[in-house]
Amino acid sequence: MNFASDNVSPLCPEILSALEHEAYGNAPAYGADETSRQLDAAFSELFDREVAVVPVATGTAANCISLSALVSPFGGIVCHHEAHINEDESTGVAFFTGGAKLMPVDGPAAKLEADNLDAFLASRVDRGVHSVAPECVAITQATELGTVYTADEVAAIGAICQSRDLRLFMDGARFANAVAHLDCHPADITWKAGVDAISFGATKNGAQAVDAIVLFDTSLRSRVEQARKRSGHLYSKHRYLASQLLAYVKDDLWLRNARHANGAARTLCDMLVSHGATLAHAADGNELFVKLAPELAQRMRDAGALFHPWPSLGADIYRFVTAWNTDIAQISELNDRITRN
Numbered sequence: 001m002n003f004a005s006d007n008v009s010p011l012c013p014e015i016l017s018a019l020e021h022e023a024y025g026n027a028p029a030y031g032a033d034e035t036s037r038q039l040d041a042a043f044s045e046l047f048d049r050e051v052a053v054v055p056v057a058t059g060t061a062a063n064c065i066s067l068s069a070l071v072s073p074f075g076g077i078v079c080h081h082e083a084h085i086n087e088d089e090s091t092g093v094a095f096f097t098g099g100a101k102l103m104p105v106d107g108p109a110a111k112l113e114a115d116n117l118d119a120f121l122a123s124r125v126d127r128g129v130h131s132v133a134p135e136c137v138a139i140t141q142a143t144e145l146g147t148v149y150t151a152d153e154v155a156a157i158g159a160i161c162q163s164r165d166l167r168l169f170m171d172g173a174r175f176a177n178a179v180a181h182l183d184c185h186p187a188d189i190t191w192k193a194g195v196d197a198i199s200f201g202a203t204k205n206g207a208q209a210v211d212a213i214v215l216f217d218t219s220l221r222s223r224v225e226q227a228r229k230r231s232g233h234l235y236s237k238h239r240y241l242a243s244q245l246l247a248y249v250k251d252d253l254w255l256r257n258a259r260h261a262n263g264a265a266r267t268l269c270d271m272l273v274s275h276g277a278t279l280a281h282a283a284d285g286n287e288l289f290v291k292l293a294p295e296l297a298q299r300m301r302d303a304g305a306l307f308h309p310w311p312s313l314g315a316d317i318y319r320f321v322t323a324w325n326t327d328i329a330q331i332s333e334l335n336d337r338i339t340r341n
Contacts, residue, residue, distance in 0.1 A: 001330050003268070003307045005204075006174075006286060009323035012206035012257060018247035019208065022239050029236045036242040043200075043214055046249050048187045052221040054213040054228060055241040059173050060089055061233045062199035062211040064096035067136065069215075069223045070167040070196060073098030075135030077169075078117065082110035082144045082312075084171055096231060101132045109281040110143035114156035121164055136167040141189065142178040145280075145313075146287030149178070151188040158194020168194050173201035173211070176258035177285035191216040202248045206257045206324045210244045257324035261286035264322035264331065271335045272320075280313050288320040289313055296338075303337035 002008050011019075027033035039053040056062050063085055071077055077093065079086055081104035085093050093102055105120050107113050121134060137157060142148045149157075154170075161168040170190065172178075175198065179186050190198055197220065200212040213224055228234050235241055248254050265286045269279070272290055280289040289310055292300070297318060300307070310319045 003320040006323040018243040031238040033239040035239040052215040052218040071135040076132040079138040109147040110145040138169045140171040142174040142285040148284035154193035170198040172198045180258040264326035
């Protein structure tokens, strides 16, 4: 029972089938194939507006290449201090952007708050070449602590960005889980709320290895494609990325997978709470951060559960992550084992 990460999950059958379909015959390279040519239309339909789609194989590439098109090498990117780009991308952002600086801000449960963001931006003193001017705000949806921005919260941040002439980027590694939780149209928490670009995650939610850079400002396509090539992230057999994404969004597979993961998280949460665990904060998506008594944590490990401690949130706090393939019956079996012990 692996609750360590949704990265441990396998390919879902629909995406494996799409890859198998592409496994025969030749096709033009570097995105000139017919499968790749379908991406823009598929995602434009999904988001209900014209978009440009640039696929890459990793979330780090999706985030950092996107940001390289939104900020200058000497600009600033405001984000939450818990953001993946700040805590987990090493020096990737600085490398891909040519030197742009991350400017971390606090907020509850890894979420930027519009008022605090506005106050932070207002407090900046322009000292010319001696200071860094913010050029972009980056938010994570769902956040690194499993919480979700509502449409109104994203729109409030978007309004601040617009008033201050800043770009707005969304790290959407778990975007599907956020949309499933909110039960909203994906447009409501992206371009309609002022988002310029999103890294649309698929790898954590059933794909083999692909995330999509989705540009709501389509004029950025050339810059993003140049950055992708320069960084070594342009696949020659581009169709194997495109086929995954097309299968992912077809018939709302991305949402079905996310709804299952979110539902499994709720089931697991209820089970943990029944044994005395307490939530560190709201659990909106497929990640749980819970306080466990040491003896309960050990009983769970003895029963075969894998999960990680999360000391940044406090003593005895642990993270549990469910996925598109999490077996609900195994959660019941885990409960039985804990109860017997």
